Amino acid sequence: MIKELYENICRDEDMRANLAALKKEIKSENGKRAFAYLLAGDYSKIGELLRHKDAKVRKNAALILGEMECEDMLPVLWQGYQAEQQFFVRPSYVKAMASYDCRPYLQELQKRRDFLMENLVSEETEKHVREELAGLRVLLAGYEREEGHVFTGVTRETDVILLTNRAYREITREQLKEEHTALFAGGVRVRTQDVEGLFHIRTWTEMLFPIRGAALLSENPSEAADVLAKSGLLPFLESCHKGEGTFYFRAEVRGNMERNEKTAFIKKFSQAFEKASGRKFMNSVSDYEMELRILQRKDGGFLPLLKLYTLKDKRFSYRKQVLSASIHPANAALVTALLKPYLKEGAQVLDPFCGVGTMLIERARVLKAGYMYGVDIYANAIEKARVNAEAAEVDINFITRDFFDFHHKYLFDEIITNMPTVTGTKSKGEIMELYERFLHKAPGMLAVGGIMAIYTTEEGILQRCLKKCDFIKLLKRWTVREKEGSVLYVLQLENER
Structure with a gap:
């Protein structure tokens, strides 16, 4: 197939289609190897196509040379890039050259990037110029990137926003030792100098920082960027980091804007922010140090918040292994915090x-x-659980077994579990049967006064099954996450069956 496509190209037959097909074929390692073997290092024919009259032919030829990574072709790509007049083709040259060692052309590439950042373009060419600029940033990042910044700690009192489950903000607030705290719709705001101390609290999901001097941003990307560049953002970052050079960021807009509107705003804002800050900040699609989270306000404009990736959250670092059905650790932390009044020190616990x-x-x-x-029926889950428990330094006995075949010499004080749910492999009827069997077996494994704590998104099934179990009483019920319908029940054996 590859040989036939290349022979067609050499005969100038249906160039667009054959080049596009060849480009697709060499995406795989086997295809790339076969094409390299066929050409035996002679890419001159593909190189000649960079001067072809058809712009789409030039574009695909450049991308093919990028895939093949033949160092001898870099000067040919560079000459083609310099000569290219079509804006929509130029990003393909940049993408291709990113596969090569571009140090001989580094200064020229930097000049081109700076030129594109400083000069306005027409609406007609804006999309392609932005693509070229984005490609240049990715290419140059590998040569310009410093070691990065290291978080050293906050040196003065700072406002911090802890995002939490909206219904249980007080759970997090009660664990704070600071005097100045306030609840808001998404969590808790606290003023503290001990930012690292907040990581002892396990019930918040994200830590964000308000930005001094930027309480409100315009809906105009350039104006918003200018305000942020003049705000207290850079002084704050410099005060709590060591390391010189540019801060790399990503931007995210949250609100009711359409996706294409968000994308357009982020692109324009990021470019304007780089320029307004004198490139103290640079946008990066990966390996960024911070996120600028731009929240759309109901009354117009945006509220910017800062998320630091240099400030490592190690609260759940034990979670080395996961499954798709695994509960989020912050959610599990909230569940166990809610359960605390019903838990017993030194309890024998079963999941x-x-x-x-x-x-x-x-x-x-x-x-x-x-x-x-x-206990779990799936050996894969148990293997992962052992890895996680070892990392957490928690002593847990894990057993690969169907719970309904599990027996134990002693009774348990607590049975705590995230119950199975209806999925593509488990029907509603099967889950109903499982819940019924569980509610009849589990109480027999409880010591006197013991409790069952059940977390589930199948409350309807649980309620129907409980109606058949008059020997079980409900001690407490919480709606944990209303959007997904998850609830937490605390149950206890009421009388002997």
Whole structure:
């Protein structure tokens, strides 16, 4: 196939279609190897196509040379890039050259990037110029990037925003030692100098920082960028980091804007912010140090917040292994925090559907437990759970077994679990049967006064099954995440069956 396509190209037959097909074929390693073997290092024919009268032929020829990474062709690509007059073709040259060692052309590439950043373009060519500029940034980042900044700590009192489950903001607030705290719709705002101390609290999901001097940004990207460049953002970053040079960022808009509107705003804002800051800040699609989260306000304009990736969140670093059905650790931390009044120090604890062990590990973080057991029918889950428990330094006995075949010499004080749900592999009827069997077996494994804590998104099924179990009483119910319909029940054996 590759040989036939190349022979067609050499005969100038249907050039657009054959080049496009060849480009597709060499995407795979086998295809690339076959084409390299066929040409035996002679890419001159493909190089000649960079002077072809058809712009789309030039574009695909450049991309093919980029895939093949033949160093002898870099000067040919460079000459083609300099000569290219079609704006929509130029990004393909940049993408191709990014596969090569471009140090001989570094100064010229930097000049081109700076020129594109400084000069306005027509609406007709703006899209392609932005693509070329984005490609140049990616290419040059590998040569210009410093070692990066290291977070050293906040030296003065700073406002911090902790995003939490909206319904349980107080759970996080109660764990704060600081005097100045306030609740808001998405979480808790706290004034502190001990930012690292906030990582002892496990129930918040994200940490953000308000930006002094930028409480409100215009909906005009250039005006918003100018305000942010003159704000207290850079002084704050410099005060809590060591390391010289540019700060690399990504920007994200959250609000009711259409996706294409968000994308357009971010592109224009990022370019304008780089320019307004004198390139103290540079946009990066990967390996960024911070995120500028731009929240759309209901009354117009935007509120900017800062998320630092230099400030490492290691609260859940034990979670080395996950499954698609695994509960988020911050959610598990919230569940166990809610359960705390019902938990017993030194309790014997069982999770009959333990997955990768997150619920048991977070249970151990809330209150010291005695022996802990995790049971799951899937060996893969148990293997992952053992890895996580070892990383968390929590002693848990994991057993690969169907819970309904599991027996234990001693009774448990607590059964805590994230129950299975209806999925593509488990029907509603199967889950109903599982819940019924669980509610009849589990109480028999509880010590006197023991509790069952059930987290589930199948409340309807749980309620129907509980109606058939008059020997179980409900102690407490919480709606945990209303959007997904997740609830937490605390149950107890009411009388002997």
